[in-house]
Amino acid sequence: MKKIFGLLMCTVLIWSCNDELDVPIQSVISGSDVPLNSRFINTQVIAAYAMLDGNQANDNVWRAAASNWVYGEVAADNAYKGSDAGDQSEITAFETYAAAARNSYVDYKWVSIFEGVSRTNIAINAIQGGLEAGTLTEEQANEFLGEMRFLRGHYHFEAKKMFGNVPYIDETTTESTTNMGVDVWARIEEDFQFAVDNLEPLSTRVGGANSWNAKAYLAKAHMYQLDYDAAKPLLEDIINNGPYALNTYFHDNFNAETNNSVESVFAVQNAVNDGSNNSSNAAWGEVLNFPNGSPIGGGCCGFMQPSHNLVNAYKTDASGLPLLDTFNESNINNVDPQDDSPSGFADDETFVEEPGNLDPRLDWTVGRKGIPFLGWGDFPGLAWIRDPANGGPYVSKKIVYSADQAGSVNSLTGWNTAINSINTNIIRYAEILLWRAEIAAAEGDLTMAANLVDQVRARAANPDTWVMDDDGTPAANYEISLYSENGGFPDQEFAEKAVMFEYRLETALEGHRFFDLVRRGKAEEVLNEYLDENDTRSYLQGASYSPTAAVFPIPQPAIDLSGGVLEQNPGY
Numbered sequence: 001m002k003k004i005f006g007l008l009m010c011t012v013l014i015w016s017c018n019d020e021l022d023v024p025i026q027s028v029i030s031g032s033d034v035p036l037n038s039r040f041i042n043t044q045v046i047a048a049y050a051m052l053d054g055n056q057a058n059d060n061v062w063r064a065a066a067s068n069w070v071y072g073e074v075a076a077d078n079a080y081k082g083s084d085a086g087d088q089s090e091i092t093a094f095e096t097y098a099a100a101a102r103n104s105y106v107d108y109k110w111v112s113i114f115e116g117v118s119r120t121n122i123a124i125n126a127i128q129g130g131l132e133a134g135t136l137t138e139e140q141a142n143e144f145l146g147e148m149r150f151l152r153g154h155y156h157f158e159a160k161k162m163f164g165n166v167p168y169i170d171e172t173t174t175e176s177t178t179n180m181g182v183d184v185w186a187r188i189e190e191d192f193q194f195a196v197d198n199l200e201p202l203s204t205r206v207g208g209a210n211s212w213n214a215k216a217y218l219a220k221a222h223m224y225q226l227d228y229d230a231a232k233p234l235l236e237d238i239i240n241n242g243p244y245a246l247n248t249y250f251h252d253n254f255n256a257e258t259n260n261s262v263e264s265v266f267a268v269q270n271a272v273n274d275g276s277n278n279s280s281n282a283a284w285g286e287v288l289n290f291p292n293g294s295p296i297g298g299g300c301c302g303f304m305q306p307s308h309n310l311v312n313a314y315k316t317d318a319s320g321l322p323l324l325d326t327f328n329e330s331n332i333n334n335v336d337p338q339d340d341s342p343s344g345f346a347d348d349e350t351f352v353e354e355p356g357n358l359d360p361r362l363d364w365t366v367g368r369k370g371i372p373f374l375g376w377g378d379f380p381g382l383a384w385i386r387d388p389a390n391g392g393p394y395v396s397k398k399i400v401y402s403a404d405q406a407g408s409v410n411s412l413t414g415w416n417t418a419i420n421s422i423n424t425n426i427i428r429y430a431e432i433l434l435w436r437a438e439i440a441a442a443e444g445d446l447t448m449a450a451n452l453v454d455q456v457r458a459r460a461a462n463p464d465t466w467v468m469d470d471d472g473t474p475a476a477n478y479e480i481s482l483y484s485e486n487g488g489f490p491d492q493e494f495a496e497k498a499v500m501f502e503y504r505l506e507t508a509l510e511g512h513r514f515f516d517l518v519r520r521g522k523a524e525e526v527l528n529e530y531l532d533e534n535d536t537r538s539y540l541q542g543a544s545y546s547p548t549a550a551v552f553p554i555p556q557p558a559i560d561l562s563g564g565v566l567e568q569n570p571g572y
Helices: 038-053 069-074 089-095 104-133 138-163 184-198 211-224 228-241 250-254 308-313 429-442 446-460 492-507 513-520 523-531 556-561
Strands: 079-082 264-268 303-306 424-428
Touching (some): 038 104, 069 079, 069 303, 069 513, 079 089, 089 104, 104 138, 104 556, 184 211, 211 228, 211 424, 211 429, 228 429, 424 429, 429 446, 429 492, 446 492, 492 513, 513 523
16 A cells, blocks of 8 residues: 555645544644554554655655656746646646645645655654654664654755745644744754764665765755855765765666665655555656557656757857857757747658767657667657647657567556656755865865866766667767866866756656746746747747746645634745
8 A cells, every 4th residue: 555654644734634634733643552563663654655655545656756847847937738738737836836725736746745645744753752662672763763853854955946935844733834034944944953963874774764865855955045154065075985986877867777876865665566555656757658559557647848948058169168158049850840940850751860979868868769768669740749839849858768678667557557667866866966066166176176077077978878770870960078188177167157057957757847947046037038038838939937936935725724813924
């Protein structure tokens, strides 16, 4: 069963269990015969981990997907909603920065996050009870508490980056709590610091919290506040002494057979065919995002289609470096019927593959016509696109399993058997390197910044890792080089731009883009330029981004349920 622990787990300010009942602010464990021992408490800990995927009951899970593809990619310049205009039309509000407080997506995301918070607090109270009763040793209690405080930090981090003004809910909360004027960042940092101090360097739980990934998450919290002084020593410790490294193959970060690799700092653990109802522990949040009409699973449904802007970002110059300022002056060759520029081709034998230089990570990230697609043959073009006039000619690739894995890493039951056991990355080691490069660039240490970026680029530059045609030759005109081979970073402004650009190339379609732009203070500039492009989708015409859109609206049902204690974010 998906819901491993069946006690009532209704969360603060929401109605995750029954919106018709006047539920308490925190659930309580009732009954004097509950054994607060390590075996029982472990079930509560597992239940708290189980909410990492946002899946409450296999119901519209995409609204709370762990990858945040709606909020982090479609709400940025990396992806269009995709599919057709009428399907899941609420997502369009995120593309046009017109999300409303009664949009079911923000409501569902809020519910799933605070369900996770509630479960951690239920477990923390039980752990403390077990310690007091003598049914847990101090060592056991601290290990469990470290895990739960790590997860509580994660859930509050998700809430903070999504909604901005959020309450902080701990195990002592007994009534609705204000979301205004609360220093949630300080409490998030306290939770992660506790985890750093009390967890072992390696977890006995597969994919579980440990002192190293707690340190990485603490660094991430500092990076989201641009607190470089606090993040720097944490990142240096991880780089110099931690257990992580880059995978040899970029695609190993998106392959179920290499889950929990050396590059995986923290990831949501997905599983299929494990006895749960319809493989409910699989990556259900991505269920809409597979190529439509394809032989992959149920061939549904063609959402989160990569944007022209993203695909163009993978162009490189004659020396193999990104075109930081000019990449989007024209589209690469494509079969988009909305594209009336010379880059648009008919979806037939007249199509010509892009002749220009490209970063090889493009074809591990995006499905493009004529390029091998994970053993499913060459991507056929519009045959796998639901409505190209709405979503464009490309599909997402990082979430798709290879043809030779069919039947082993994907679900064998349910309405869409494309759901699979590819883990959802929350933090990768490549991000650790690029965050440290960001700090170096801000400090004017141009040599270090370039060297750190080059560590990431060097992997992509290895020809053994490129997408190849059947004859063993590169599938496209891949050309990528290191900055250090081309004179390094000439000045601080260039360095900062190059680091941000590299982060986009490396992590595209993993749910980070919108939040990364916001935290850097670049969202208004970048997203309005994106919206003003002449070749953008018709439904984006007239849309604009304003600073109030840096956070999403507090769901109106949550405000109502709190009796007005919760307040709406300004501008909504």
